[in-house]
Amino acid sequence: xxxxxxxxxxxxxxxxQFLVEVADVVNTTLDLDTLLQxxxxxxxxxxxxxxxxxxxxxxxxxxxRIRFQIGHTPEVAERLRVKVGEGVTGRAAKTRxxxxxxxxxxxxxxxxxxxxxxxxLAVPLIVKNKVIGVIDLEAPQAGYFTEEHRRLLTxxxxxxxxxxENARLYTRVSRQAQTLALLNExxxxxxxxxxxxxxxxxxxxxxxxxIDYQMFSILLLxxxxxxxxxxxxxxxxxNIHLKHDIPVGRGLVGxxxxxxxxxxxxxxxxxxxxxxxNPETKSELCVPLIHKGGVIGVLxxxxxxxxxxxxxxxxxxxxxxxxxxxxxENARLYEKIAKQEERLEREMAxxxxxxxxxxxxxxPTLRGAQVAARFTPARTIGGDMYEFLxxxxxxxxxxxxxxxxxxxxxxxxxxxxxxxxxxxxxxEPSPSEMLSLVNTALTERPISAQYISMIYAVWDGAEGxxxxxxxxxPRPIYSQAGxxxxxxxxxxxxxxxxxxxxxxxxxxxxxxxxxxxxxxxISDAANPALETFGRSRIEKIVEENHTRSPQQIVDAIFDAxxxxxxxxxxxxxxxxxxxxxxNDFRPS
Numbered sequence: 001x002x003x004x005x006x007x008x009x010x011x012x013x014x015x016x017q018f019l020v021e022v023a024d025v026v027n028t029t030l031d032l033d034t035l036l037q038x039x040x041x042x043x044x045x046x047x048x049x050x051x052x053x054x055x056x057x058x059x060x061x062x063x064x065r066i067r068f069q070i071g072h073t074p075e076v077a078e079r080l081r082v083k084v085g086e087g088v089t090g091r092a093a094k095t096r097x098x099x100x101x102x103x104x105x106x107x108x109x110x111x112x113x114x115x116x117x118x119x120x121l122a123v124p125l126i127v128k129n130k131v132i133g134v135i136d137l138e139a140p141q142a143g144y145f146t147e148e149h150r151r152l153l154t155x156x157x158x159x160x161x162x163x164x165e166n167a168r169l170y171t172r173v174s175r176q177a178q179t180l181a182l183l184n185e186x187x188x189x190x191x192x193x194x195x196x197x198x199x200x201x202x203x204x205x206x207x208x209x210x211i212d213y214q215m216f217s218i219l220l221l222x223x224x225x226x227x228x229x230x231x232x233x234x235x236x237x238x239n240i241h242l243k244h245d246i247p248v249g250r251g252l253v254g255x256x257x258x259x260x261x262x263x264x265x266x267x268x269x270x271x272x273x274x275x276x277x278n279p280e281t282k283s284e285l286c287v288p289l290i291h292k293g294g295v296i297g298v299l300x301x302x303x304x305x306x307x308x309x310x311x312x313x314x315x316x317x318x319x320x321x322x323x324x325x326x327x328x329e330n331a332r333l334y335e336k337i338a339k340q341e342e343r344l345e346r347e348m349a350x351x352x353x354x355x356x357x358x359x360x361x362x363x364p365t366l367r368g369a370q371v372a373a374r375f376t377p378a379r380t381i382g383g384d385m386y387e388f389l390x391x392x393x394x395x396x397x398x399x400x401x402x403x404x405x406x407x408x409x410x411x412x413x414x415x416x417x418x419x420x421x422x423x424x425x426x427x428e429p430s431p432s433e434m435l436s437l438v439n440t441a442l443t444e445r446p447i448s449a450q451y452i453s454m455i456y457a458v459w460d461g462a463e464g465x466x467x468x469x470x471x472x473x474p475r476p477i478y479s480q481a482g483x484x485x486x487x488x489x490x491x492x493x494x495x496x497x498x499x500x501x502x503x504x505x506x507x508x509x510x511x512x513x514x515x516x517x518x519x520x521x522i523s524d525a526a527n528p529a530l531e532t533f534g535r536s537r538i539e540k541i542v543e544e545n546h547t548r549s550p551q552q553i554v555d556a557i558f559d560a561x562x563x564x565x566x567x568x569x570x571x572x573x574x575x576x577x578x579x580x581x582x583n584d585f586r587p588s
Contacts, residue, residue: 026162049138051114088110114138207301210317211301248295282306285302376570402575431467435454489503522538
């Protein structure tokens, strides 16, 4: 064997030892960059060179691209693409044999990458009968490389090729694992954002961890399902606002939505579907956002460099798009619900105001008595109600009612009952007559599962008599000189029974007597231990406060309930009406 240019007389070349070192590099190195660097160092030990490159083959495009180099400018190394069969390296890949060119000036197919090259040696990297790349050496002198160089480089290539392929596979698997971990992290982070605008901004920022894009847009399908509307756009890291909509099926973005497939275009100038919106765009990747089988939008990435986006980018974005679609749809649904809740809150606040306006705004002035009332709904609006209706002379009707259920349905039913009461009051019916009148009206227009319990009482200030009829409310408490008793007035609720009849009690009063009417929201109020407030506590409060004003008695009951419930929100609507006979009352 003739010595190579790098050998000296004091350092004889031993092929076996050299091949062992090559094998050691192959077997101990899985990092591709390290492997290629060490390969370059090993080759330099046996062949002195100035220009060195390892080009790897893209099977899809059948192009060789420099993966590692010494002596080439970075610009050339970045842009150079050599088709299989073209140039010296392309011929080596196609023929699967080493190609030695002693004088590149005489080589018609020579592709100049570096000025001043005289000779070139290219050897294919072959693994399992498949070409994966080429080792390429160039020298300024013509005739620099020898057959011995060809043989040595072929030996190196035959052993390095397997290491390169293993390192590529390891790199690919490692990158995929890192990408999957990153995708999982991104998906977890993004699904926690429920504001659409914040989510889209976060998507744009997060994607830079996967792809260093230059232009990015998220377009969402409008309600008609015919147009894609720009919802978020970024150009060179600056947010911009784009107004033009894109019909489904038009352009690359519209095609991705129509086909429900990602579209990768290495050179937009060669795709007839491309519609130029940005003259700087050279390559584009459009990925549909699909949720429950339907397209909800498209992710659009653009770059100023041709061939920038890869199949790996396409696969990664397609995987991520499935999670992004869920996150976007969840955020849109939350946004929709939030708007509906905001509208509902406004409507409920208005309904609350209306309901309060429907209640008596001023307490009536009674002959020989005073009255007070208070109503607290369990929700914004409720089904409890009270009313004062003026009769002729010195008589006034007092009504307290409790509609089944809570919230808006109960409030509407209460409004219906209030209308019936006011219409019926013109004839000044007795309590039992009024209950019958309301019951008849409700049974004529029955509403499923809706009814009302009601006490209707008429205070006759001239005679000093309180007439009471009850249709299902808790029996009133009657206090005489501090001693409480129960007014035994009972009856069926109004609405379900068309043949119901109602008894009426007449009670002759004395000065200082107190009547307390209340809904079951008071007696059934529960504390955290699920104990109920109960009637006995109400009676005790009345006993302790019978000398006070009606309003003070009402407030004492509500204060005691809130204290008992330890701050719990009301479970049911709570209403109390107190009628107290004046201490100096004398009937006519």
